[in-house]
Amino acid sequence: MIKILRTFNLHFGEESREKVMEDVKANISFKGANLWVLACAIVIASVGLNVNSTAVIIGAMLISPLMGPIVGAGFSLGTYDFDLLKKSAKNLGVATLVSLFVSFLYFLLSPFKEAQSELLARTAPNIYDVLIAFFGGLVGGIAITRKEKGNPIPGVAIATALMPPLCTAGYGLAIGNLAYFSGAIYLYTINCFFICISTFLIVKLLKYPKVKFVDQAREKRITRIISVLLVIMLVPSFYLAYSLLQxxxxxxxxxxxxxxxxxxxxxxxxxxxxxxxxxxxxxxxxxxxxxxxxxxxxxxxxxxxxxxxxxxxxxxxxxxxxxxxxxxxxxxxxxxxVSEKDITIQNLRNELSTYTFNDKELIQEITTLFPEISPFSIGKQLVFINPDSSYAEVVLLHSSKKNVADAELKRLSDWLKIKLKNQQVKIVADPNS
The missing domain is CATH 3.30.300 (GMP Synthetase; Chain A, domain 3)
Incomplete structure (x- = not known):
């Protein structure tokens, strides 16, 4: 039994507490580079949601620094460091407002306002989102206190998904849909709150020392506030999960x-x-x-x-x-x-069709009337006179083993000009034949 308990002992591989707290405090601030990185990540996530690209959204979540103040709030609650809690809350507020403004501005200017599936997925949170945020926060809290950080940190950033709800909230504001905005903000709040609570539990479990002495009455009051907030967050999510199930x-x-x-x-x-x-x-x-x-x-x-x-x-x-x-x-x-991608593909196909010959009747006529030039290939190419001037030219490349008379080639050229109603026709012998 003792061996089993040792196996699950979180103190193995633990980083020094001074170093952990130093790292936590360093990642809280949203000034200078951190704020620019956040704004760029928000734009990337907004583009991903706009074009329904999961890969782009994941990339934005990986580079986002939003986890810093949330984890800081969890550590400050666990150590009763109220100065750190105020600083974490202030920076999280700044980050949230900046993110909302950037995403709102992007979707306001974007010509594509249609709600894609990736956007809609962030408008109706439920108990499953609570579970993801809570257990993701536990993993993040454990990883932060390790000497070897390893793979969990990027995974937590992806799983807890703080960026997409904020971008969806900005989208809701941009199109004037308060239902989208409130649903997305609620999901973002759930994620922040439960990451914070799970970090708080890890700090308590590892028995980090209290920064300030707190009497029992105040400690009970803090615990009561946390419990009330838990209920406030959980009840709507349970209801939404039940509605989704039904x-x-x-x-x-x-x-x-x-x-x-x-x-x-x-x-x-x-x-x-x-x-x-x-x-x-x-x-x-x-x-x-x-x-x-x-x-x-x-x-x-x-x-x-x-x-x-x-x-x-x-x-x-x-x-x-x-x-x-x-x-x-x-x-x-x-x-x-119909997605923009499908329209683009169709336009490319139409453009490609102008440079290819799929007229089987024409190919058969050339083969019948001019058998001596076979095998051959025929297509169109753009000839540029200068950067602003060009024309389309029909080119027939033949690989005949016989010596084809110039008169015969001219007759073929004149025939193609009439047949294709194009005066720009060139007959070329393949030099490798």
Whole structure:
């Protein structure tokens, strides 16, 4: 039993406490370089959220110095160093305001205002975010007190995700969406608070000495304040987690209901929409050809309870005019979600098509009328007269083993000019043939 306890002893590999406190205090301040690094990291994270790039967001979290004052607050609470606590809180406030301003400015100026999945993921925190922040903070607190810091510190920066919620809050302000702003700020507050609390617990567990003497009454008051804040943070997150669980169960039950009552019976669903957050939950469907009478619709609504879909109403859209309008509206909505990347790829494909020949009929005609030049390749190239002037030229490169007469090559050139309606045509013999 003693050996097992020694295995889990946190004092093994512990850095000297003076050195740890020195490092903690050094990372609290947000002046000069630290503030510039934070602002740049916020811009990078905002771009990542804007273009929905997870890799860019992770990079921003790795270079962010936001953990410093939060860890400092945890150490100051654990050692009852109230001067350090005030300094940590002040610097965290400065960092938060600067981050909000930079992200707000970025999203205000950005032409792309659409909420991507990476942004939406930071607008509805729940108990799982609490667990991530708490255990991430524990790992961070342990790593900071080690001689060998190792890999945990970058991992904690990624896992606890302080930057994305701040950027999402700035996005919410920029587009005037207070729901996004409040959800993201709540997630950021959860992360800060539970990283601080878990650091506080590590400091207590390692029995760091108190900087100031605190009587029992004041110590109890501090503990009571922390407990109240814990409840304030936990209750909404539990509620949000419960709501998320219920919504996912509802979606699973709806899928099961549709599969058993429609799809498995050969009915094709062409329109589906669900409403979970309304007073009476709704399932709206439209089928390709099947029509239901009033008795059949009542029977289907009665069967909803068999799939744990209580307080739910099934609506079958059978009015073709309304249905067509809704489907067109849905298609229009989906078309707006085409990413900039897809548009760029399509533009590049269109540009590439202007330099390639995929006209099989033309290739066949050249092969038939001028068999002596085969094999050959044909394409377009830009010819630059000067940096501001250029023209497109059709080039046919042939690798014929025979000596092709100049007259024959001129006849081919004249034929291509007429065929392609382009006077800029060049016939070139491959020097390597």
């Amino acid at each position: 919504e996912r169960k509802f979606a699973q039950n709806v899928s099961q209901f549709i599969e058993k009552e429609f799809t498995s019976k050969g009915h094709t669903i062409i329109f589906e929409r669900t409403q979970f957050n309304s007073r009476v939950k709704k399932i709206e469907l439209a089928l390709l050809s099947k029509r239901f009478n009033a008795a059949e619709l009542k029977d289907l609504n009665d069967r909803l309870e068999n799939y744990n879909l209580t307080n739910t109403e099934l609506l079958i859209r059978q009015d073709s005019t309304d249905l067509k309008r809704d489907i067109l509206a849905e298609i229009s909505k989906q078309s707006q979600h």
